[in-house]
Amino acid sequence: MTRRSWNWSIERKLPLLFSILLLAVVLVMLGAAYQQVRHAALAFATGRLKRIAKTYADALPLDAANRRKQSAAMAADPGVQEFVMSGGTRGRDWVLAAMRRIAPDTSTTTVIEVWDTAGHRLILRGDSALHSDSAAVQPLDSTAVGPYRVRHDTLMYVEVQAAVRQGNEGRVIGRIVQVRRAVLSKRSRELMMGIAGGDVAVLIGNADGAPWTDLEHLIPAPPADARKSTEPTLYQRGEAKVGIAGTVAGTPWMFMVELSREQLLAPSLVYLRSMSLIAVLIVVVGAIGAWWVSRRITDPLRHLTTAAAAIAGGDLEQRVNVLGTDELGRLGQSFNVMASEVKRSREDLEAKVVERTHALRDSEARLRSVTETAHDAIIAADADGNISYWNPGAAHMFGYAVGEVVGRPLTLLMPERYQEDHRRGIRRYVDTAEARVVGRTVELHGRRKDGGEFPLELSLAAARTAAGTSFTGVIRDITERKRIELALRETNAELEAFSYSVSHDLRAPLRAIHGFARILLEDHGPKLDPEAKRVLSVIDENTRRMGQLIDDLLSFSRLGRKELETARVDMAELVRQVVDETRRNAGARALEITVGSLPPARGDRNMLRQAVTNLLDNAAKFTRKREPGRIEVGYQANGAEPVYYVKDNGAGFDPRYASKLFGVFQRLHRAEEFEGTGVGLAIVQRVVTRHGGRVWAEGKLDAGATFYFTLPGVSAV
Amino acid sequence: MTQPHEVEILLVEDNPSDAELTLRALKQRNLANQVFVCHDGAEALDFFFGDGSHALREIGVVPKVILLDLKLPKVDGLEVLRRLKEEARTKSIPVVVLTSSREEPDIARAYRLGANSYIVKPVDFEAFARAVSDVGLYWLLLNHPPR
Numbered sequence: 001m002t003r004r005s006w007n008w009s010i011e012r013k014l015p016l017l018f019s020i021l022l023l024a025v026v027l028v029m030l031g032a033a034y035q036q037v038r039h040a041a042l043a044f045a046t047g048r049l050k051r052i053a054k055t056y057a058d059a060l061p062l063d064a065a066n067r068r069k070q071s072a073a074m075a076a077d078p079g080v081q082e083f084v085m086s087g088g089t090r091g092r093d094w095v096l097a098a099m100r101r102i103a104p105d106t107s108t109t110t111v112i113e114v115w116d117t118a119g120h121r122l123i124l125r126g127d128s129a130l131h132s133d134s135a136a137v138q139p140l141d142s143t144a145v146g147p148y149r150v151r152h153d154t155l156m157y158v159e160v161q162a163a164v165r166q167g168n169e170g171r172v173i174g175r176i177v178q179v180r181r182a183v184l185s186k187r188s189r190e191l192m193m194g195i196a197g198g199d200v201a202v203l204i205g206n207a208d209g210a211p212w213t214d215l216e217h218l219i220p221a222p223p224a225d226a227r228k229s230t231e232p233t234l235y236q237r238g239e240a241k242v243g244i245a246g247t248v249a250g251t252p253w254m255f256m257v258e259l260s261r262e263q264l265l266a267p268s269l270v271y272l273r274s275m276s277l278i279a280v281l282i283v284v285v286g287a288i289g290a291w292w293v294s295r296r297i298t299d300p301l302r303h304l305t306t307a308a309a310a311i312a313g314g315d316l317e318q319r320v321n322v323l324g325t326d327e328l329g330r331l332g333q334s335f336n337v338m339a340s341e342v343k344r345s346r347e348d349l350e351a352k353v354v355e356r357t358h359a360l361r362d363s364e365a366r367l368r369s370v371t372e373t374a375h376d377a378i379i380a381a382d383a384d385g386n387i388s389y390w391n392p393g394a395a396h397m398f399g400y401a402v403g404e405v406v407g408r409p410l411t412l413l414m415p416e417r418y419q420e421d422h423r424r425g426i427r428r429y430v431d432t433a434e435a436r437v438v439g440r441t442v443e444l445h446g447r448r449k450d451g452g453e454f455p456l457e458l459s460l461a462a463a464r465t466a467a468g469t470s471f472t473g474v475i476r477d478i479t480e481r482k483r484i485e486l487a488l489r490e491t492n493a494e495l496e497a498f499s500y501s502v503s504h505d506l507r508a509p510l511r512a513i514h515g516f517a518r519i520l521l522e523d524h525g526p527k528l529d530p531e532a533k534r535v536l537s538v539i540d541e542n543t544r545r546m547g548q549l550i551d552d553l554l555s556f557s558r559l560g561r562k563e564l565e566t567a568r569v570d571m572a573e574l575v576r577q578v579v580d581e582t583r584r585n586a587g588a589r590a591l592e593i594t595v596g597s598l599p600p601a602r603g604d605r606n607m608l609r610q611a612v613t614n615l616l617d618n619a620a621k622f623t624r625k626r627e628p629g630r631i632e633v634g635y636q637a638n639g640a641e642p643v644y645y646v647k648d649n650g651a652g653f654d655p656r657y658a659s660k661l662f663g664v665f666q667r668l669h670r671a672e673e674f675e676g677t678g679v680g681l682a683i684v685q686r687v688v689t690r691h692g693g694r695v696w697a698e699g700k701l702d703a704g705a706t707f708y709f710t711l712p713g714v715s716a717v
Numbered sequence: 718m719t720q721p722h723e724v725e726i727l728l729v730e731d732n733p734s735d736a737e738l739t740l741r742a743l744k745q746r747n748l749a750n751q752v753f754v755c756h757d758g759a760e761a762l763d764f765f766f767g768d769g770s771h772a773l774r775e776i777g778v779v780p781k782v783i784l785l786d787l788k789l790p791k792v793d794g795l796e797v798l799r800r801l802k803e804e805a806r807t808k809s810i811p812v813v814v815l816t817s818s819r820e821e822p823d824i825a826r827a828y829r830l831g832a833n834s835y836i837v838k839p840v841d842f843e844a845f846a847r848a849v850s851d852v853g854l855y856w857l858l859l860n861h862p863p864r
């Protein structure tokens with residue numbers, strides 16, 4: 001809720017922000033202007049003080065110099081000299097007359113005295129209470145003005161110690177001393193003040209300290225550092241003052257002209273006050289303006305907000321009044337366009353939803369009809385392994401009606417020995433998605449309602465949706481298949497026994513025929529005529545052939561039954577062994593066999609050896625009439641399917657019969673030309689096919705033949 | 718007539734033609750004199766373990782080699798082989814399995830039971846004669862079974 005208080009509308013925020021900005025600007029400007037004005041006032045006051053000080057520095061020494069001159073003139077008067085020389089006895093009236101000339105009025109010149117050098121006052125005129133004392137009379141040879149003194153609460157100054165000499169150039173015989181009251185007449189004061197201006201105070205006193213006066217009263221001396229400075233100095237005297245000091249030439253006096261700091265700054269304060277008023281006015285007007293502008297912006301925005309809320313609430317007919325062509329106007333237009341778009345999209349969407357719902361319903365109906373009529377059991381279960389769907393096929397297979405199983409666990413359908421594995425498997429899949437049965441087809445056993453077990457094949461699929469994992473299983477009763485498989489196995493066993501019998505029992509009589517025909521020939525040959533011998537040799541030849549046929553047939557049928565024992569087979573090594581054997585069998589015959597590089601294969605070594613042996617025997621047989629016979633064993637990296645080949649320069653074959661080459665008992669040559677049973681190449685084909693490869697041949701009559709075969713899992717060298 | 722105590726080769730063969738051919742082959746190598754023929758498995762077992770039906774047999778006579786056909790009436794050749802190799806008295810007699818069968822399970826089983834050689838009887842008489850006489854000679858002349 002505390003955050004809420006900061007969550008103001010633009011209508012409030014905008015003017016506030018603007019006002020704050022305006023206020024900041026005005027304050028800064030006001031401050032700067034005030035500083036300028038204040039600085040100017042100070043500079044002006046400083047200049048004025050300096051000018052006044054200059055005037056005083058020029059004016060003040062005049063009076064003192066005048067008094068000194070009067071005293072000097074009196075001292076130079078021979079009548080006065082006479083009076084001093086006579087020790088005050090002669091010419092007294094003369095002296096008094098001279099004194100009256102200098103100081104006609106005792107209100108300012110309080111005392112005028114004549115002293116001898118021995119320290120005796122010879123004559124005095126004026127208020128004797130204010131006379132000077134001998135200490136104040138300094139033994140000077142010239143005239144001088146003394147410092148201010150306070151005597152009986154009256155500020156005085158001792159003026160002129162004018163030396164009286166014997167004759168004008170003679171020795172000093174006495175002094176004339178004037179003591180004056182340091183009070184300005186009203187007129188003089190007004191004159192002084194007139195020079196300064198009413199607001200400037202003038203202070204006069206001794207350079208080295210008290211007493212000081214403001215021309216009316218005694219005052220404490222200004223601070224020493226202020227007294228010594230000829231630049232404007234700020235100091236406290238009752239209040240803050242700014243003043244400049246000046247010396248009075250020919251005297252030990254100083255004066256100061258000072259201004260009250262407050263007075264000095266008064267104009268700038270007045271300026272500040274009036275400017276502040278204007279600033280407040282500006283801020284107020286600015287805030288009102290900002291509020292008005294923000295209202296102008298936010299009013300349409302509020303309309304938009306209301307309209308947008310209405311649309312969000314579902315009222316797609318809501319529009320806003322568009323006023324003007326500015327950004328807000330365009331925003332309003334865009335909003336209305338957008339609202340129309342939303343309405344149209346919504347209508348489209350609804351139409352699509354209706355359409356899709358129909359399609360979904362159709363598809364669901366189709367699916368349902370499939371699942372309902374399927375002979376297989378189709379069962380769905382949730383992530384806990386509880387049945388959620390049960391088709392009629394399942395009902396038929398397991399004997400439970402839909403109502404009996406939906407919501408119950410799948411373990412109901414299995415023999416006890418599978419149940420724990422099943423529960424673990426479901427947990428594992430739901431937790432880790434590790435699938436051992438999901439996505440595969442496995443053979444298991446099911447348990448019917450009546451408790452009977454039957455073999456089944458389960459294909460399990462899982463779907464992970466937002467609602468969780470669900471499983472769908474398609475179950476086929478494979479009782480019949482298992483029965484057929486068993487029967488097939490039995491048939492195979494019978495066949496094996498049969499071929500065993502054939503191999504054993506058919507060969508024995510043949511052996512007898514062959515053997516006894518030989519005995520007849522060997523033992524009774526001389527008694528037989530040539531025709532009888534020829535017939536016996538035919539018997540001999542055919543029984544031999546029959547034996548070979550039986551052997552070949554048996555090995556061919558054995559190939560079909562034997563399990564493949566797959567391993568890596570070094571084809572180069574295998575071919576080398578077979579080639580050695582072929583060479584041995586060829587004996588003295590000229591036979592050139594070349595072997596190229598051969599990549600290893602994966603397969604049953606014995607079977608592959610049989611196939612290679614047959615191919616080489618075949619090649620050796622059909623090159624028998626060539627001098628020399630040439631055989632080449634090699635390999636072509638034929639793209640993705642590497643090909644081994646055995647090539648010869650033998651009798652070849654008519655390409656029209658190429659397809660018959662690999663058939664059992666199929667022969668393209670007469671037995672007189674090349675012996676054989678027609679099983680060798682059939683064995684090659686069966687071996688290659690059982691490995692998943694292909695075999696084919698290319699050749700021309702009397703121009704050699706090439707036999708090719710591929711084996712899967714061979715990678716090019 | 719051959720005397721049992723002189724028996725050097727015992728031929729167990731039900732087929733008279735094969736028996737005759739075998740004997741002829743052995744004869745060509747002058748080996749036929751000490752050959753005794755049993756015509757089925759039961760007779761062969763009688764020869765060694767004598768339950769009475771075989772008149773000529775005398776316990777204690779031991780042939781130097783047995784040529785044993787596998788497919789025999791009454792008791793089959795593999796059974797005979799098993800019995801022979803179980804019995805301490807007959808265990809050391811070399812047994813050459815002599816049969817038409819090239820079926821691999823037979824070969825493997827015969828070796829497992831202790832057969833010393835295995836010969837597939839060829840249809841070709843010369844090859845047959847050569848094989849039989851070679852085996853006879855080998856076991857009679859070159860091999861000296863422990864006494």
